[in-house]
Amino acid sequence: MNEVPVDVPVIVGPGVVADPALLARVAGREFAALGVRGTLVHARDASHLLSLVRDGAVVIPGPEAEVRALIGRPLGAVVWVDTHRADGVEPGEGASHLHGRGLSGLRWGIRHALHRVRHSPLRIPYGPSRDQWGDLYVPEGVPRPPVVALVHGGYWRSIWAADLMEALCADLAGRGLAVWNLEYRRPDTHGWHATTADVATGLATLHALRPRTPLDLDRIAVGGHSAGAQLALRAVADGARAALAVSLAGVLDLVEAERRWLGSGAVAAAMGGREERSSGGADVHGAGSPLLRVPIGVPQLVVQGAADDLDLIDFGRRYAEAAGRAGDDVSYLEQPGDHFDVITPTTSIWRAAAEAITAVLT
Missing domain, CATH: 3.40.50.1820 (Alpha/Beta hydrolase fold, catalytic domain)
Known part of the structure; x- marks a missing residue:
């Protein structure tokens, strides 16, 4: 079993329609339940988001085309979480895509990201x-x-x-x-x-x-x-x-x-x-x-x-x-x-x- 990561990064893309405080509460509760530390950052644009992405990151990409184009790129073991239903999205090699679960999808995304680090x-x-x-x-x-x-x-x-x-x-x-x-x-x-x-x-x-x-x-x-x-x-x-x-x-x-x-x-x-x-x-x-x-x-x-x-x-x-x-x-x-x-x-x-x-x- 691999060591649990010190930090689970959650990145929220520009244009995501959700109350920021509610997103922070959902993520914080999940970090506490899993016994890990985590961060939640709101990206200004596609370039900023790309600079934040790493293995084990959870990303809510939002609607902007430049950001969504990143989903298909080989950026490592990223968990992309669309709060809305998004059939047919093909994530890049090593990445995952969860969708259609509303804001609760963030909870599942954090769990999935941590599991992928712990288990192979x-x-x-x-x-x-x-x-x-x-x-x-x-x-x-x-x-x-x-x-x-x-x-x-x-x-x-x-x-x-x-x-x-x-x-x-x-x-x-x-x-x-x-x-x-x-x-x-x-x-x-x-x-x-x-x-x-x-x-x-x-x-x-x-x-x-x-x-x-x-x-x-x-x-x-x-x-x-x-x-x-x-x-x-x-x-x-x-x-x-x-x-x-x-x-x-x-x-x-x-x-x-x-x-x-x-x-x-x-x-x-x-x-x-x-x-x-x-x-x-x-x-x-x-x-x-x-x-x-x-x-x-x-x-x-x-x-x-x-x-x-x-x-x-x-x-x-x-x-x-x-x-x-x-x-x-x-x-x-x-x-x-x-x-x-x-x-x-x-x-x-x-x-x-x-x-x-x-x-x-x-």
């Missing part, structure tokens, strides 16, 4: 798209470690990405487990079938690593958070090999999720409208909804924060009951915590989940 996973592509890859974390000093494959959530929208799971990757690696953090094409920009195909291919790619990696690929947990749990359990139901399937605050009932307009219509947006789904004659809900696929024939751990969305609590409870009734081996873990506490390493609910995962794999 091996990135392995499984297709030609910039969203078709997995980051492989291998714990030090553990011969043939078991593996946890993680699928991030975000209501199947491309503003959310695999950086959501980085804290869990580090925590699991510290517990002696290898981790495969899977990125995939999201349906809002590529369609539902591309998403499901990517998850299947990404998990199969992990098994294809057998000849060249010291992993125990007979002991794999496949899990996901929120919408990623739906994708993970669907993949296992479709035949992805796993010793354990894990749902972390999962969207496990797509039928009710659509009826209740969960995530402002996230299911319909991801899968297409009812007419589009029925015109091809395929039962997309039946294939995709974990609740309609039980039994899946693999031991399962369903983790749910008691302070989460009431609908997700309902889905988790009903899924665990239905899967158990169908003959699956299911453990249901509900403890205090919200939607993100289940993927936050410092919380009691995640520690309980991690211990349960480790117990099965080791």
Whole structure:
């Protein structure tokens, strides 16, 4: 593990529409939570911003064309954070681009920048798209470690990405487990079938690593958070090999999720409208909804924060009951915590989940 940097620079480009004091508060709270010092500087223009950029910097570029042209340049491990949605932005080699998360995107950008300094996973592509890859974390000093494959959530929208799971990757690696953090094409920009195909291919790619990696690929947990749990359990139901399937605050009932307009219509947006789904004659809900696929024939751990969305609590409870009734081996873990506490390493609910995962794999 590399030494934590003394300073995490945050650079705000000219023309960024945000209250400066609020930006400073967001950054300051994140620095304190992560236990690092940081600086926040407002750049006067593109030249000034360029003089401030270095490896590990977090930059909110803003709207000016001269500044935005810098995003594609090879300036090192810079994390570019657009508060608005900005599809199709291609950052320079070694850089990352987060977008569409509002001012809270600054928090995620700081976390991502610090994680990239602390950890160096091996990135392995499984297709030609910039969203078709997995980051492989291998714990030090553990011969043939078991593996946890993680699928991030975000209501199947491309503003959310695999950086959501980085804290869990580090925590699991510290517990002696290898981790495969899977990125995939999201349906809002590529369609539902591309998403499901990517998850299947990404998990199969992990098994294809057998000849060249010291992993125990007979002991794999496949899990996901929120919408990623739906994708993970669907993949296992479709035949992805796993010793354990894990749902972390999962969207496990797509039928009710659509009826209740969960995530402002996230299911319909991801899968297409009812007419589009029925015109091809395929039962997309039946294939995709974990609740309609039980039994899946693999031991399962369903983790749910008691302070989460009431609908997700309902889905988790009903899924665990239905899967158990169908003959699956299911453990249901509900403890205090919200939607993100289940993927936050410092919380009691995640520690309980991690211990349960480790117990099965080791």
